[in-house]
Each structure stands twice: as C-alpha cells, then as structure tokens.
Amino acid sequence: MVTRCPARGHPDLSLNPQRLSLLLLLLLLPGLPPTLGMEDDASFPHLGESSQPPPRACPPRCSCPRPDTVDCDGLDLRVFPDNITRAAQHLSLQNNQLQELPYNELSRLSRLRTLNLHNNLISSEGLPDEAFESLTQLQHIYVAHNKLSVAPQFLPRSLRVADLAANEVTEIFPLTFGEKPALRSVYLHNNQLSNAGLPPDAFRGSEAVATLSLSNNQLSYVPPSLPPSLERLHLQNNLISKVPRGALSRQTHLRELYLQHNQLTDSGLDATTFSKLHRLEYLDLSHNQLAEVPAGLPRTLAVLHLGRNRIRWVEAARLGGLRGLRYLLLQHNQLGATGLPAGALRPLRGLHTLHLYGNRLDRVPQALPRRLRALVLPYNRVAALGAHDLASTPRLAELNLAYNCLASARVHLRAFRRLRALRSLDLAGNQLTQLPSGLPAGLHTLRLQRNQLRALEPEPLAGLHQLQELSLAHNRLRVGDIGPGTWHELQALQVLDLSHNELSFVPPDLPEALEELHLQGNRIGHVGPEAFLSTPRLRALFLRANRLHMTSIAPEAFLGLLHLRVVDTTGNPEPVLVRLPPTAPRRPRAAGP
Structure with missing residues (x-):
C-alpha cells in the first residue's frame, strides 16, 4: 500500500479511516467529479465537527x-x-493596575500598531529598555497617567504619536523621540522636566513633528533645539522667564504658541523673539509679568492674548502691523487714563473683539477700529458716555460696560445712536437711576441688574421689538413705579428678570411672548386669578423668597398656562402648593401628500 504524503497545512488522510471510507463511498456515486474533497481538504467538514471556523483566542474577560x-x-x-x-495590531490595556510590561510577552506582538497603556501603575523599572525593540510597526503609544520617572530610551522608528503625559518624567533620551521620521505628535505635559532633562538632540532626525506639548513642567527657558516642523507648541505653566535669542528662529511653520502662566518679563523677550514666525496665528502670553506689548510681533497673528500682565501703556507702533488681528485680549492689566492713546488701536483694521475688562480706564478708548464687533469693558472706571464715544464703531454687536461708574446724568441721549448693529448691551452694576434713552432698535439682550432703578417708563423701551431678554434684577422697582404701557412694545420678550426688587404683586400686562419670569426675592404676598392672563406661553415662574402663604395663590392663576412646567415657591413663610395645568393636547399632524 502506497502512503501519500500529506500536503502542508492539510490533515493526514491516511490517519483517518472513517474519513477515507466516506470519500471512497462518495467516489462510487454517479455524477460526482473524482476530485471532490481532494483539492481543498480544509473546506470539507470533519465528521462530528461544525463547518464554522474555530473561535479566535482572546484573553479572559477581554474583548x-x-x-x-x-x-x-x-x-x-x-x-x-x-x-x-x-x-x-491594536491592544488596549488602559485603566488597569499594571506595574510592569514583560519583555517576553511584548516581543511576541511584532505586528502591533497601537499600544494603549493609559492610566496604569507602570514605573520606569517595570519598562525594560528593550521593551519596544521588536515592535517595528508601532505607530501610536499611549503611556499617560503612569509612574514613569524617565522616558523609554528607545522607541520604534515607525512611531507617529507618543503620549507620555502625566507621569513623573525628569529626563528623555536622544532616541526616545529622535530618528523618528514619521513622528507627528509628542505629549509630555504634566511631568517634571527641566531644561537639563532635554538633550540638545532630542528631536534630531524627526522632521515631521507638528505638535509638541511641554506644558506643566519645570522649564526655565524655551528649549533651543525644538523641531523646525512644529505647528503647535504648548509651553504654558512652566517657570519660563526667557526665550533665548534664536530659540524660535527655525520654527517657521509654527501656527500656535502657548506661553501663558510663566514668568516672562520684558527683558526675557526682544524684537527678534517672534520675528521668524511668519505663519503664527495664535499667541498666548497671558499670566506673565510683561509691562509692555512685545515688539516684533508677526503680522499673521489672528489672536493675541496679553491678559493678566502688568501692561500700563500700549504703544501704537507695537501693534501697527497687525492688520489681520481678530482678537486682542488685554484684560486685567494696569491700563489707566493714558494707557490707550487715541487711535492706538485704529491700525487693527480686522479687529473683531477687544477685551479690556479689569483695568483702570475712565472712558471708552477713542478712535477704535471701525469693524470692531465686540467691546468688553466691565470692571473699569468709566463714568460717562458722550455723544461721540462710540461713533467710530458702527458695527458693534456686543457692548459690555458692566460694573463701571456710569450715572444716568452722564450718559448722553445720543450715546448709542450709531450702534444700529448692536444686539447685546450690558450695563449691569453701575449707578443708573433710569433707563438710558436712544437704545438701538435691534437689541436682543439688555442687562441692567444691580443698578439703582426706581422707575420704568415706556419711552426708553419703545421700538425694542426684537428684545428677547431683559434683566432688571437687584434694583429698587415697585409695581406703582412701572408706567402703563411699559411692556407694550416688547413683542419678542421671552425672559424677564425682576427678581430682588420691591414688588408687592405680579406686574400687570406683561408681554405675551414671555416664557420665563423671575420674581424671586420681592415682597409678593398674593397672586390673583388674573396675574398671568397676558402670558399664555409661560414655561417657568420663579416666586421663591417672597411673602407667600398657603392660600396666597388663587387656584385659577395658572389655568390658561398650558406650557408651564416649573414653578419655584421655596423659601416663603409657608409651603405653597401649586398644581400645574394639564399638558396641552398635541394637535394632529396633517397627512402628507
């Protein structure tokens, strides 16, 4: 008898007599080709076995x-x-209690492309130097939130993303991130890196790195050997007091630079610091110790954040070339009466938003850019608004003058007449005793809380047909001081805040479109049956901390409020039981054609 050698990958038919008998029987049947089941033995089911392939091995409890x-x-x-x-190719072991990676186990997984070890307890001692030498196809490694004290000495050349954030790393090595031609993103934030822990050739041979995060470390100056390919550089929350000359001279692709929360002073920068950054769009220098706007800023800037410094004066020449600047943030500096000379910001032709809150300005800066859309000036010392103070900004959509020193007598009747595009006006926290005149007809939001308003007359609110939100909280209003017809023209008003005034009952004839009414913190002791007849769309009503008792609210008060879902009556002398009206029945939808 001739024994046939089994083909590689196929079972030995000579060792299975039952199977041979079955095949011989099939060959004797008429109409069947003689090669059935012989050319591809793997496709033929074994006796007593399923035709489905065996399940893949998977570690217990994993998926x-x-x-x-x-x-x-x-x-x-x-x-x-x-x-x-x-x-x-993709292995996730994040959110476990691993303390080490065994080399013999990792070396088997030579096809890995993604290894996620985020949020474990892996120390540098538990990560052998040769741990990744066999992972020649690895592209993404995530070892954030572990216990590493030094970075791995060798990472695969194939790497594209490396995340070692939130460890205790004090040192990286030349081949940790060097000689990685495909490397794009490196995250080292929230570690303990000092400049001594970064070798001068840390990124040599890695010419594609676009994102580097070194924030929340212990760097005292900007490292001079950063990849020239960088597009985003995060250095915030360090101890940086200086940018060495030339440290950023090769980063000509840089678009975003974050240096906030450091110790930068004027002497730590010079006119050449940013001069080579011809593509820079976002520069954050906030929370430092700068006394002036840096020189040599790139003309490409769209966002310049200088808040929380010590700037006393803005030199026009320092901003003159930034015609594409969209957002300028100068809040919480020391700008006083002469801190913004007239016209200092006029060259910023594309400026959209100017933040100046928390300074010492006693008036609105003069000759602002004509295209300005948002002027944010709260917490200054502005005491007056003249007829022409806002004339240079006709496109203004948001004006915030909250918490200044404005008195009604010093707000000119025509102060807002040029602001036809204004949609939001915030005058909260001033000393106004009456509503300003000449308010723009296109207003959507008007905030007047925390003033000294004692009366409301219909004339200042006339024509505000688009007003949707009105806040009059924390004033001294009484129902008798609200003139007849005050609410008549507020046809679009949806939110009205009259909380913390001196109202003794619900004001009558409120706007029909009203959906939210704040009356908390008043002196209301009774709610009559007709209190809300004019507001059928009311959804939320706040009556807490008034003088209501168990029987203070007429049972019929809420009958017509089919949309009412919230009634807050807490904090009154007695618990007040409110029964909400039944839900409005849904109207049947018309059938389509």
Whole structure:
C-alpha cells in the first residue's frame, strides 16, 4: 500500500479511516467529479465537527471585536494578559493596575500598531529598555497617567504619536523621540522636566513633528533645539522667564504658541523673539509679568492674548502691523487714563473683539477700529458716555460696560445712536437711576441688574421689538413705579428678570411672548386669578423668597398656562402648593401628500 504524503497545512488522510471510507463511498456515486474533497481538504467538514471556523483566542474577560484588535480596558488587571494573538495590531490595556510590561510577552506582538497603556501603575523599572525593540510597526503609544520617572530610551522608528503625559518624567533620551521620521505628535505635559532633562538632540532626525506639548513642567527657558516642523507648541505653566535669542528662529511653520502662566518679563523677550514666525496665528502670553506689548510681533497673528500682565501703556507702533488681528485680549492689566492713546488701536483694521475688562480706564478708548464687533469693558472706571464715544464703531454687536461708574446724568441721549448693529448691551452694576434713552432698535439682550432703578417708563423701551431678554434684577422697582404701557412694545420678550426688587404683586400686562419670569426675592404676598392672563406661553415662574402663604395663590392663576412646567415657591413663610395645568393636547399632524 502506497502512503501519500500529506500536503502542508492539510490533515493526514491516511490517519483517518472513517474519513477515507466516506470519500471512497462518495467516489462510487454517479455524477460526482473524482476530485471532490481532494483539492481543498480544509473546506470539507470533519465528521462530528461544525463547518464554522474555530473561535479566535482572546484573553479572559477581554474583548476582541476584530481579528487584529484586543481590548482589555478597565478590567483591574495586575498582570499582563497572556493568550494575546500574534496577529494583534491594536491592544488596549488602559485603566488597569499594571506595574510592569514583560519583555517576553511584548516581543511576541511584532505586528502591533497601537499600544494603549493609559492610566496604569507602570514605573520606569517595570519598562525594560528593550521593551519596544521588536515592535517595528508601532505607530501610536499611549503611556499617560503612569509612574514613569524617565522616558523609554528607545522607541520604534515607525512611531507617529507618543503620549507620555502625566507621569513623573525628569529626563528623555536622544532616541526616545529622535530618528523618528514619521513622528507627528509628542505629549509630555504634566511631568517634571527641566531644561537639563532635554538633550540638545532630542528631536534630531524627526522632521515631521507638528505638535509638541511641554506644558506643566519645570522649564526655565524655551528649549533651543525644538523641531523646525512644529505647528503647535504648548509651553504654558512652566517657570519660563526667557526665550533665548534664536530659540524660535527655525520654527517657521509654527501656527500656535502657548506661553501663558510663566514668568516672562520684558527683558526675557526682544524684537527678534517672534520675528521668524511668519505663519503664527495664535499667541498666548497671558499670566506673565510683561509691562509692555512685545515688539516684533508677526503680522499673521489672528489672536493675541496679553491678559493678566502688568501692561500700563500700549504703544501704537507695537501693534501697527497687525492688520489681520481678530482678537486682542488685554484684560486685567494696569491700563489707566493714558494707557490707550487715541487711535492706538485704529491700525487693527480686522479687529473683531477687544477685551479690556479689569483695568483702570475712565472712558471708552477713542478712535477704535471701525469693524470692531465686540467691546468688553466691565470692571473699569468709566463714568460717562458722550455723544461721540462710540461713533467710530458702527458695527458693534456686543457692548459690555458692566460694573463701571456710569450715572444716568452722564450718559448722553445720543450715546448709542450709531450702534444700529448692536444686539447685546450690558450695563449691569453701575449707578443708573433710569433707563438710558436712544437704545438701538435691534437689541436682543439688555442687562441692567444691580443698578439703582426706581422707575420704568415706556419711552426708553419703545421700538425694542426684537428684545428677547431683559434683566432688571437687584434694583429698587415697585409695581406703582412701572408706567402703563411699559411692556407694550416688547413683542419678542421671552425672559424677564425682576427678581430682588420691591414688588408687592405680579406686574400687570406683561408681554405675551414671555416664557420665563423671575420674581424671586420681592415682597409678593398674593397672586390673583388674573396675574398671568397676558402670558399664555409661560414655561417657568420663579416666586421663591417672597411673602407667600398657603392660600396666597388663587387656584385659577395658572389655568390658561398650558406650557408651564416649573414653578419655584421655596423659601416663603409657608409651603405653597401649586398644581400645574394639564399638558396641552398635541394637535394632529396633517397627512402628507
């Protein structure tokens, strides 16, 4: 008898007599080709076995949704799982209790492209130097939120993203991130890196790095050997007091630079610091110790954040070339009466938003850019608004003058007449005793809380047909001081805040479109049956901290309020029981054609 050698990958038919008998029987049947079941033995079912392929091996409790993916996230694992398939390309072990990575287990997984070890307890001692030498296809490694004290000495050349954030790293090595031609993103924030821990050749041979995060470390100056390919550089929350000359001279692709929350002074910068950054769009220098606007700012800037410094004076020449600047933030500096000379900001032709709150300005800056859309000036010392103070900004849509020193007698009747595009006006926290005149007809939001208003007359509110929100909280208003017809023209008003005044009952004839009414903190002791007849769309009513008792609210008061869902009556002398009206029945929808 001649024994046939089994083909590689196929079972030995000579060792299975039952199967041979079955095949011989099939060959004797008429109409069947003689090669059935012989050319591709793997397609033929074994006796007593299913035709389905055997299940893939998967570590206990893990999930393997695809042949190349193993997910062991959040299983409280303390030991690296065995039985991981060699075909794995994506392995997630995040949110466990691993303390070390065994080299023999990792070396098997040579096809890995993504390794996620985020949020474990892995120390540098538990991560051998040769741990990644066999992972020649690895592209993404996430080891954030572990216990590493030094970075791995060798990472694969194939790497594209490396995340070592939130460890205790004090040192990286030349081949940690060097010689990685495909490397795009490196995250090292929230570590303990000083300049001594960054070698001068840390990124040599890695010419594609676009994002580098070194924030929340212990750097005392900007490292001079950063990748020239950078587009985003995060250096915030360090101890940086200086940018060495030339440190940023090669980063000509840089678009975003974050240096906030450092110790930069004027002497730590010079006219050449940013001069080579011809693509820079976003520069954050806030929360430093600068006394003046830096020189040599790139003309490409769209956002310049200088808030929380010590700037006393803005030199026009320092901003003159920034014609594309959109957002200028100068809040919480020391700008006084002469801090913004007239016309200092006029060259900023594209300026959209100017933040100046928390300074010492006693008037609105003069000759502002004509295209300005948002002027934010709260917490200054502005005491007057003249007829022409806002004339240079006809496109203004948002004006915030809250918490200044404005008195009604010093707000000119025509102060707002040019602001036809104004949609939001905030005058809260001033000393106004009456509503300003000449308010723009297009207003959507008007905030007048925390003033000294004692009366409301219909004339200042006439024509505000688009007003949707009106806040009059924390004033001294009484119902008898609200003139007849005050609410008549507020046809679009949806939110009215009259809280913390001196109202003794619900004001009558409120706007029909009203959906939210704040009356808390008044002196209301009775709500009559007709209190809300004019507001059928009311959804939320706040009556807490008034003088209501158990029987203070007429049962009929809410009958017509089919949309009412919230009534707050807490903090009154007695618990007040309110029964909401039944839900309005839905109207049947018309059938389509």
